[in-house]
Structures are given as structure tokens and as C-alpha cells.
Amino acid sequence: AQKVTQAQTEISVVEKEDVTLDCVYETRDTTYYLFWYKQPPSGELVFLIRRNSFDEQNEISGRYSWNFQKSTSSFNFTITASQVVDSAVYFCALSEAGSGSNYKLTFGKGTLLTVNP
Amino acid sequence: DTGVSQNPRHKITKRGQNVTFRCDPISEHNRLYWYRQTLGQGPEFLTYFQNEAQLEKSRLLSDRFSAERPKGSFSTLEIQRTEQGDSAMYLCASSLVSGIPYEQYFGPGTRLTVT
Numbered sequence: 001a002q003k004v005t006q007a008q009t010e011i012s013v014v015e016k017e018d019v020t021l022d023c024v025y026e027t028r029d030t031t032y033y034l035f036w037y038k039q040p041p042s043g044e045l046v047f048l049i050r051r052n053s054f055d056e057q058n059e060i061s062g063r064y065s066w067n068f069q070k071s072t073s074s075f076n077f078t079i080t081a082s083q084v085v086d087s088a089v090y091f092c093a094l095s096e097a098g099s100g101s102n103y104k105l106t107f108g109k110g111t112l113l114t115v116n117p
Numbered sequence: 118d119t120g121v122s123q124n125p126r127h128k129i130t131k132r133g134q135n136v137t138f139r140c141d142p143i144s145e146h147n148r149l150y151w152y153r154q155t156l157g158q159g160p161e162f163l164t165y166f167q168n169e170a171q172l173e174k175s176r177l178l179s180d181r182f183s184a185e186r187p188k189g190s191f192s193t194l195e196i197q198r199t200e201q202g203d204s205a206m207y208l209c210a211s212s213l214v215s216g217i218p219y220e221q222y223f224g225p226g227t228r229l230t231v232t
Contacts, residue, residue: 004159035220037223042225043206043225043226044223044224044225044226045160045208045210045223046223047220047221047222050220091159091160093159102148102165102167102172102173103148103212104150104162104165104173105150105152105160105162105210105221106162107159107160107161108159109157109158109159110157110158110159
């Protein structure tokens with residue numbers, strides 16, 4: 001069965017600090033997809049990134065970067081120079097892509113990030 | 118706005134009553150998912166539709182829950198004889214059908230409180 005673990009329940013930083021959110025996953029499929037979503041206080045989940053299991057290249061998008069390491073089953077998310085607007089709950093999610101998959105998402109419990117001014 | 122919409126946004130009901138939620142996905146999206154999120158937890162999968170066909174139901178979906186997607190457009194989730202444990206945020210998401218899983222776009226959710 002697939003599982004996503006976000007060991008950090010809450011993180012608090014001061015604005016402009018860098019912060020890394022950890023995500024470890026378990027799956028028996030060789031083909032799968034990993035996602036990060038942001039849930040601000042308004043409650044709506046916002047898609048941030050999707051990576052497939054065959055692409056371990058790190059990705060950078062503005063102040064956001066993602067580090068995917070298959071050897072350690074991790075897909076960590078770093079925010080550089082954090083801002084107050086980054087305050088939210090961040091979820092890592094996994095979608096198995098084997099035969100007959102419906103691509104449902106399995107989420108971690110989320111990490112509450114608070115960025116203080 | 119062409120995002121996923123859900124109605125109502127909030128619902129307070131007494132234990133034992135029936136409730137129904139509605140989800141309107143993004144118009145060209147064939148896949149529709151329902152998830153449930155309780156406080157301090159990530160969303161958990163409930164059920165999935167491809168067009169009008171309900172292709173998977175989680176074991177979280179007891180007999181009191183039923184979902185439909187007539188004509189492959191909007192979807193409804195009904196809970197009969199609500200219990201306090203049903204209190205949660207019910208999220209709907211939609212995505213395109215393809216050989217790869219496109220990202221799921223989530224609606225704002227319906228927050229259910231059972232008193």
C-alpha cells in the first residue's frame with residue numbers, strides 16, 4: 001500500500017529564512033507520481049508541482065525548489081527567502097500509475113509553515 | 118471563474134439527518150474525485166468517477182454514503198443518517214483523462230458539522 005510521511009507537523013521561521021519541508025513516501029509501483037500542494041488559511045488546495053518516478057532532476061521555480069531522491073524515497077521542498085504569504089499547510093502526495101490506476105492521491109498529514117515578519 | 122465549485126460551502130446538521138453536497142468540475146475534465154479531510158490530517162480518498170462511471174470507492178465510504186455523477190458533469194455526495202464522526206471538510210477535485218495523471222484541481226470544499 002502507498003504511504004506518505006511528513007514528519008514535520010509544524011515549522012516556524014522568520015521572514016527571509018530558507019526552509020525545507022520533508023516528504024518520504026512508500027510504494028510498490030515502479031511508476032508513480034509525486035505532488036506538492038499548498039493549503040492556505042482560505043482552505044483551497046493549490047497545486048505546486050508534479051514529478052514522475054523516472055525523472056529525478058531537481059526543479060526550481062522562483063523561490064521554490066524540489067529535491068527528488070529515489071534512493072531515499074524522498075521528495076523534499078525548499079522555500080528560499082520565505083515570505084509571510086508562504087504561511088500555509090503544505091501537503092506532499094503520491095499517485096500510483098500502474099495498470100488500471102485511477103491516479104487517486106495519497107496525502108501526507110501536512111506541514112504547517114508559519115512565516116513570521 | 119472556471120475552477121471547481123462546491124456547494125454549499127458550509128453545512129450544519131443534526132445527527133441523523135441526511136445531507137447532500139454538489140460539485141461542479143472544470144468543464145472539460147473527465148475525472149472527478151471526492152476526498153474527506155479532518156482537522157490536522159491530509160485529504161483521504163473517498164471515490165472516483167470517470168465520466169459518469171463510478172470506478173472506485175474507498176472502504177471509508179460506508180453504506181450511508183452515496184455519490185453520483187449523472188451525465189458525467191456535476192457530482193453529488195449524499196450522506197444519510199449523519200453521525201458526529203462525519204464532521205469534516207469534503208473536497209472535490211477534477212482532472213483530465215490522459216496516459217499520465219494531470220494535476221487534480223480542487224474546489225473550496227464543503228465543511229460539514231454534525232451536532
